[in-house]
Each structure stands twice: as structure tokens, then as C-alpha cells.
Amino acid sequence: MTEEEKLTRFNSKIDKEEKIEPKDWMPDAYRKTMIRQLSQHAHSEVIGMQPEGNWVLRAPSLRAKKILLAKIQDEGGHGLYLYSATETLGIDRDEMIQQLHEGKAKYSNIFNYPALTWADIGAIGWLVDGAAIVNQISLQRTSYGPYSRGMIRICKEESFHQRQGYEIMVTMMNGTPEQKQMAQDAMNRWWWPSLMMFGPPDNDSSHTKQSMRWKIKRESNDVLRQRFIDKTVDQAHFIGLTVPDKDLKFNKSTGHWDIGKINWDEFHEVINGNGPCNKQRLAHHIKVHNEGRWVREAAMAFAENETRTKKELVTH
Amino acid sequence: MEKKDTQWPLWEIFIQANPGIPHKHVGSLHAPDAELAIQNARDVYTRRNEGISIWVVEAKNIRASSPEDIGSFFEPANDKVYRHPTFYKVPDGVKYL
Amino acid sequence: MEKKDTQWPLWEIFIQANPGIPHKHVGSLHAPDAELAIQNARDVYTRRNEGISIWVVEAKNIRASSPEDIGSFFEPANDKVYRHPTFYKVPDGVKYL
Amino acid sequence: MEIHKALFEYCLRLADSSLILGQRLGEWCGHGPILEEDIALTNISLDFVGHATALLQYAAKVEGKGRTEDDLAYHRSEREFKNVLLVEQPNGDYAKTIARQFLFDTFQYYYYQALQESKDETLAALAQKSFKEITYHLRHSSQWVLRLGDGTAESHERIQNAINDLWMFTGDLFDMDEVDALLIKEGIAADPGQVKQKWNDHVAELFKKATLQMPAPTYMQRGSREGKHTEHLGYLLAEMQYLPRTFPDAKW
Numbered sequence: 001m002t003e004e005e006k007l008t009r010f011n012s013k014i015d016k017e018e019k020i021e022p023k024d025w026m027p028d029a030y031r032k033t034m035i036r037q038l039s040q041h042a043h044s045e046v047i048g049m050q051p052e053g054n055w056v057l058r059a060p061s062l063r064a065k066k067i068l069l070a071k072i073q074d075e076g077g078h079g080l081y082l083y084s085a086t087e088t089l090g091i092d093r094d095e096m097i098q099q100l101h102e103g104k105a106k107y108s109n110i111f112n113y114p115a116l117t118w119a120d121i122g123a124i125g126w127l128v129d130g131a132a133i134v135n136q137i138s139l140q141r142t143s144y145g146p147y148s149r150g151m152i153r154i155c156k157e158e159s160f161h162q163r164q165g166y167e168i169m170v171t172m173m174n175g176t177p178e179q180k181q182m183a184q185d186a187m188n189r190w191w192w193p194s195l196m197m198f199g200p201p202d203n204d205s206s207h208t209k210q211s212m213r214w215k216i217k218r219e220s221n222d223v224l225r226q227r228f229i230d231k232t233v234d235q236a237h238f239i240g241l242t243v244p245d246k247d248l249k250f251n252k253s254t255g256h257w258d259i260g261k262i263n264w265d266e267f268h269e270v271i272n273g274n275g276p277c278n279k280q281r282l283a284h285h286i287k288v289h290n291e292g293r294w295v296r297e298a299a300m301a302f303a304e305n306e307t308r309t310k311k312e313l314v315t316h
Numbered sequence: 317m318e319k320k321d322t323q324w325p326l327w328e329i330f331i332q333a334n335p336g337i338p339h340k341h342v343g344s345l346h347a348p349d350a351e352l353a354i355q356n357a358r359d360v361y362t363r364r365n366e367g368i369s370i371w372v373v374e375a376k377n378i379r380a381s382s383p384e385d386i387g388s389f390f391e392p393a394n395d396k397v398y399r400h401p402t403f404y405k406v407p408d409g410v411k412y413l
Numbered sequence: 414m415e416k417k418d419t420q421w422p423l424w425e426i427f428i429q430a431n432p433g434i435p436h437k438h439v440g441s442l443h444a445p446d447a448e449l450a451i452q453n454a455r456d457v458y459t460r461r462n463e464g465i466s467i468w469v470v471e472a473k474n475i476r477a478s479s480p481e482d483i484g485s486f487f488e489p490a491n492d493k494v495y496r497h498p499t500f501y502k503v504p505d506g507v508k509y510l
Numbered sequence: 511m512e513i514h515k516a517l518f519e520y521c522l523r524l525a526d527s528s529l530i531l532g533q534r535l536g537e538w539c540g541h542g543p544i545l546e547e548d549i550a551l552t553n554i555s556l557d558f559v560g561h562a563t564a565l566l567q568y569a570a571k572v573e574g575k576g577r578t579e580d581d582l583a584y585h586r587s588e589r590e591f592k593n594v595l596l597v598e599q600p601n602g603d604y605a606k607t608i609a610r611q612f613l614f615d616t617f618q619y620y621y622y623q624a625l626q627e628s629k630d631e632t633l634a635a636l637a638q639k640s641f642k643e644i645t646y647h648l649r650h651s652s653q654w655v656l657r658l659g660d661g662t663a664e665s666h667e668r669i670q671n672a673i674n675d676l677w678m679f680t681g682d683l684f685d686m687d688e689v690d691a692l693l694i695k696e697g698i699a700a701d702p703g704q705v706k707q708k709w710n711d712h713v714a715e716l717f718k719k720a721t722l723q724m725p726a727p728t729y730m731q732r733g734s735r736e737g738k739h740t741e742h743l744g745y746l747l748a749e750m751q752y753l754p755r756t757f758p759d760a761k762w
Contacts, residue, residue: 018335021332021336021369023369046545049539050540053539053540056536056539057536057749058752059753060584060760060762061754061762062559062580063398064762065536065559066396066398067398069536069539069552069555070399072552073539074399076540077457079545080440080549084440092420093420094419094420118753149338149440150440153439153440157460159401163404164398164404167404167405170406170407171761174761175761176757176759179757231411234411235412238407238409238410239407284540288543291541291543291603292542292543292544293418295544295658296418296420296421296445296543297661297665298657298658298661298664299449299661300445301662302445302446302657302661303445303446305660330427330438338437340437340438341436341468342435370477371476371478372476373470373475373476377470377474378468378469379450379451379470380451380467381455381466381467383466386466387642387645388642388643388645389646390455390459390465392557392643393459393460394462396556396560400461420544442546443545443546444546452650452653456549456550456553457546
């Protein structure tokens with residue numbers, strides 16, 4: 001088969017909504033785009049463990065502690081599924097971690113904001129996970145098989161993440177005056193960054209067109225953002241939270257909520273490394289990685305030790 | 317050359333019937349090497365014309381959890397109900413959650 | 414001798430959801446050996462009672478058919494006589510830990 | 511001392527050990543040496559926080575003053591906590607955490623095995639459920655003691671040091687007082703005396719396989735039954751109890 005025929009065959013599979021699998025022929029650009037997006041998604045899940053990690057040891061009840069532990073664990077697990085999906089494209093996890101540490105690979109900007117109070121844990125679960133879920137439901141139909149399968153598993157597991165976040169906000173809004181104030185404060189700090197999670201507006205997003213052609217990305221940034229806004233504004237009003245946007249208005253003719261201007265300058269600042277926690281998140285990841293090196297080596301040495309086969313492996 | 321095929325190693329066969337779905341174990345067969353295992357698997361297991369991708373693994377390379385571990389391995393997950401959305405009370409009337 | 418730090422070898426993980434149905438590929442993970450691969454698979458892939466049995470295979474021990482030979486490999490099955498594979502049972506070749 | 515007072519104390523001892531160790535293991539969340547192990551340790555932490563919740567609920571019921579598991583977990587001070595000294599020791603490096611885990615898992619394995627026969631139905635049922643989780647915990651920590659002991663020179667040294675440092679807290683596991691004596695006579699509590707030899711043999715056997723030394727007999731620290739702890743516990747509680755202590759009338 002000539003390159004031409006392979007490309008035509010590849011494009012026809014995409015058009016027929018057939019999945020591309022690891023051993024299929026694919027254009028280099030498709031593989032590169034896939035590796036970039038998939039590894040960034042994996043890094044985001046793992047870095048995303050840090051802000052909530054701030055509060056797991058200070059969770060205010062045993063129930064809340066178990067829920068947050070289980071949620072952060074899921075994020076680690078989701079990162080692992082996505083690293084595993086990325087590895088089917090021919091890059092191994094060592095290399096992906098090195099790219100992250102050298103600043104060559106990115107992670108989702110939202111985790112460069114600090115989790116300052118317990119109400120932030122509610123806001124992160126409800127708004128940040130809520131935005132991620134809107135994006136990930138759409139990605140279940142992505143054209144690359146392993147990514148699609150990963151998204152299906154992640155969406156199933158993620159469904160409790162948003163509900164537990166909203167439940168915290170409900171509890172806070174039914175609590176003491178300090179709890180109400182803490183919840184509104186968290187809403188004020190997380191609302192706009194969550195909208196930015198969907199990426200720049202369609203007319204300004206370099207990757208979107210090609211990704212849509214290859215059905216890696218199925219819907220545009222603005223479409224997904226609007227879906228999230230329409231779902232979330234009513235949820236906020238329902239429990240007495242104010243959306244921090246004076247221009248917020250329900251548009252009867254379109255049936256959508258219109259919002260004020262997003263501060264894209266702040267978005268670009270944070271993307272370029274000037275957010276409150278950019279340095280801290282990466283430094284933490286590098287430190288933990290380096291501290292684990294001797295453990296990883298010990299386990300490998302044990303496995304490679306030829307005498308291993310003679311010694312009977314006791315389990316307990 | 318009638319080498320009894322049971323002297324050949326045992327291979328476990330996994331088939332991905334269509335793109336998009338995971339490989340599933342379909343059975344095992346004897347073959348002298350991977351190439352022939354794939355060929356044989358094609359004949360034995362894709363007779364009904366399913367089988368877009370075949371994985372073959374020598375049985376000795378598969379390690380399994382043992383049946384008597386089921387209690388300590390898998391039952392602890394049962395009581396972690398907070399991992400399921402239904403565990404969370406959301407005020408009725410709230411949509412999309 | 415400078416040990417090269419790695420994320421450990423790659424293992425493919427297969428989970429059996431219920432007795433009598435085939436093991437299905439769920440994804441991969443990294444582990445230094447089979448014992449930890451099985452433990453890690455339990456923690457990573459059965460957090461929500463998805464399984465009662467785990468198989469692990471080091472990725473390098475899997476041989477896969479390649480799609481280029483799909484043409485010769487799978488098309489001919491169309492014209493073959495129609496026949497069903499036997500009922501699935503766990504093969505005895507699989508070693509339990 | 512009458513039985514229901516002894517039972518309340520006894521439940522706190524079992525609960526606090528699980529709670530404090532669950533908190534220590536929670537510190538590894540997002541800090542594991544590799545993602546797979548991060549997820550594994552969090553699972554173990556979840557098991558322990560789950561045990562603690564069930565045991566504190568039962569303790570509150572036995573006490574009969576309308577307290578909840580959260581009251582007991584978040585509104586007691588250091589001197590009122592009854593966890594064994596071993597579990598409050600700081601995580602240190604991964605070898606310290608694994609050594610602490612293995613020494614405690616081995617104890618829990620034989621102790622909860624016996625507790626399954628308790629005449630107290632709640633404790634017996636709880637022990638049966640927990641025993642499955644403890645069996646897995648022991649498998650996990652045993653495999654890691656083997657890998658660190660018989661891995662590289664560095665890992666061997668780190669885990670040997672960890673074992674030597676923690677050894678003086680293992681005696682406290684088998685300490686007994688009138689609460690133990692009374693409840694053992696009643697067939698409610700398991701007898702640490704029955705467990706000590708099995709524990710010692712089990713630990714010795716695995717250390718041998720892992721090319722590690724059993725520490726020489728040493729003066730054992732004790733006092734957890736009277737709420738006498740090490741300085742580490744106070745900092746752990748200050749962090750864990752922060753929110754309910756700061757907003758006492760808030761509901762979470």
C-alpha cells in the first residue's frame with residue numbers, strides 16, 4: 001500500500017466513525033497530536049492530586065476524609081489509565097515524566113490555583129470536575145481506541161467526584177454564617193478559572209481545527225463551555241450561591257446563559273507559568289519522583305536478582 | 317512430520333473482535349512459536365469472521381491471582397460505597413448531577 | 414554500576430468480571446515483577462468490584478497480529494463453513510500465584 | 511471496673527490505632543515512589559479509616575452518651591487517645607513506612623484472627639470483615655520488606671535502620687492491663703499473649719528471607735494504654751482536628 005492509499009484508508013476509517021487502534025497505520029501528525037493531548041491529560045490528572053491533597057489530612061469528618069482520599073486516588077488511577085493509553089503510541093512513561101519535568105509537556109492550568117479553604121474542595125469537585133466531565137463525556141467518542149476506552153472508564157469512575165463536591169457546597173450553604181461565607185468565597189475564586197478550563201475561544205484555538213478533522217476532539221471549546229455554564233448556573237442559584245459575574249443574564253431567545261468577558265490575560269499569564277502554584281506543583285512532582293528513585297531501583301534489583309528463582313517467595 | 321502437537325507449548329489467545337473494544341480471551345492452542353500460534357488462532361478462532369486483532373501469549377507467561385485470594389483481594393472493595401454516585405444526597409430539583 | 418532508574422516494565426492486565434466469562438483486557442501498568450503486577454492490578458483496576466480474577470502478562474511476552482495482513486488474515490473467513498467456538502473454560506495452563 | 515466501661519476503652523484502643531495509621535498512610539497520597547504504589551497505599555489508608563469509623567461508632571454506642579465517631583475522632587486530646595505507639599511514628603522514608611506497616615500488619619493478622627472468635631457479636635463481625643483487608647495488607651508489606659531488604663545496598667540499609675529504630679515500640683503492642691485481663695476472661699477481647707510468639711516467629715522468618723537482622727532485645731517503650739504517647743501525636747492531631755476545632759459549631 002502506498003502512503004497515499006494508507007492515508008485514504010485512514011481518513012475513511014475516521015469518517016466511518018471507526019476507531020484507530022495501536023497497531024494501525026496513522027499519519028505522524030495524528031500520532032504527535034494524540035501523544036501531546038493524551039500525555040497532557042495524564043499529567044493533569046496526576047498534578048491534580050496536589051491541590052486536594054492539601055486537605056485530605058484536615059478533612060473535617062471521617063466520612064469526608066474517606067471520600068477525598070478515594071477521589072484523589074481515582075485521579076492517580078485516571079492518570080495511570082491515560083499514561084497506559086499514551087504508551088500504546090510508542091512513548092513510555094519515563095519519557096513523559098521527563099518531558100513534564102523539563103517543561104516540555106504541560107498540564108491543565110486549573111491546578112495552578114491554590115485550594116485555600118475546605119470550601120475549595122467543594123468548588124473543585126463541583127466546578128473543576130464538572131467542567132472536566134463535560135469535556136470527557138465528549139471525548140468518549142474520540143477516534144483513538146485506547147483513549148476512548150480510557151475515557152469511558154474514567155467517566156464512570158468520575159461520576160461521584162462532582163456529586164461529592166456539590167454535596168459539600170450544599171452542606172456549607174446550610175451551615176453556619178462562616179461556612180456560607182467560605183462557600184461563596186470559594187465560588188468567587190473558582191468560577192472563572194473553571195470556564196477557562198475549556199481553552200481559548202474557538203477563533204483563537206490553534207489545535208482545534210485539525211483535532212476536529214481527525215475526530216480526536218468532537219466538539220469545540222465554546223460549545224463545551226456553554227454546556228457547562230448552562231448546567232452549572234442553576235445549580236448555584238438553587239443553593240443560594242451567587243455567580244461572580246455582573247453581566248450574567250439568561251438569554252430567552254437562545255435559551256442559554258450569557259456571561260461577561262473572560263479575562264484571557266490572566267489565562268495566558270497562568271499558562272506562561274505565572275499562576276500562584278505553577279512552580280510549587282512542578283517542584284513537588286520532581287521532589288516526590290526523585291525521593292522514590294531508590295525504591296524503584298530496589299524493586300528492580302530484587303526482580304533481576306537471578307537467585308530470585310531459587311528462593312521461595314513467601315506471601316505471608 | 318507427525319510431531320504430536322501437544323508437545324508444543326500452550327498459547328492463550330485474545331481477540332479484539334472490532335476496533336474500539338478491548339481484547340478478550342477466547343481460548344488456547346498448542347503451537348511451536350508465536351507466528352504459528354497467530355496463524356492457528358486465525359483458523360480456530362476467527363472462523364466466524366470476527367477477529368480484527370489477535371494477541372497470543374505463551375501460557376507460562378501469564379500469572380494469575382489465585383482463587384483462595386478472592387476474599388482478601390476483591391471483597392474489601394465492596395464496602396467502599398462512597399466510590400459510587402448514588403451514595404451522595406443531592407437536593408431534589410437540582411438537575412444535571 | 415549506575416542503575417538506570419525506570420518506571421518499571423510494562424504489564425498488560427486482564428480481568429475476569431464473573432466466573433465463566435472470559436478475561437478482558439482493561440489496560441496496562443508498571444511493575445517490577447508478577448507479584449507486584451497482580452497487587453497493583455488489584456488496586457488500580459478492581460477498585461469498584463470489577464473482577465474476581467486477574468491475569469497479568471509482561472507486555473514484551475505478547476505477540477500481536479498486525480492489521481496490514483488483515484486482508485489475507487481475516488477476509489477469507491467469510492466464505493468458510495459457519496461454526497461456533499466451544500464454551501469458554503479457564504485453561505489449566507495458567508499458573509496461579 | 512465493669513465490663514461496659516472496659517469495652518469502651520478496648521474499642522478506643524483498636525479504633526485509634528487504625529485511625530492514626532490511616533492518617534499516617536494518607537500522608538503518602540500524592541507522594542508515592544511510583545503511581546501504582548501511591549494508589550496501593552491510599553487503598554490501605556482507606557481500609558484503616560474505615561475500620562476506625564466502625565470501631566468508633568461502636569465505642570460511642572457502648573459509651574451511651576450520644577457521642578458520634580467524629581466527636582471521638584476530632585474532640586479528644588493526646589492524653590485521651592489510646593493508639594499503640596508504633597502507628598503514630600512519623601512516616602520517614604518509604605522503608606520506615608513499610609517497616610512500621612509490616613510490624614503492625616503481622617500483629618493485626620494474628621490478633622484479628624483471634625478476635626473473630628469474640629463473644630461480642632459486633633466485634634466478631636467487624637474482625638471477620640477486617641481480617642480480609644488485613645490479610646491483603648500483610649501480603650503487601652511482606653512483599654515490600656523482601657524487596658527492600660534484598661534489593662539494593664541502599665534499600666537494605668534504609669530498611670534495616672528503620673526496623674532498628676521502630677523496634678522499641680513493638681513491645682507496646684503486647685502490653686496488657688486490667689481492661690485486657692477482664693475482657694479476655696469474658697471471651698470478648700483477643701489475648702496479645704497468645705499472639706506474641708507467632709508474631710515473633712513470623713517476623714524473624716521474613717527478615718531472614720529478606721537478609722535482614724532481627725534487632726537485639728531492647729528496653730521497650732510503653733504507655734499507650736494510659737494515653738502516654740510520643741511527641742509526634744500532638745502535631746498529627748492538631749492537623750487532623752483543625753477544622754472542627756476552629757469551627758466548633760459547624761456541621762460538615
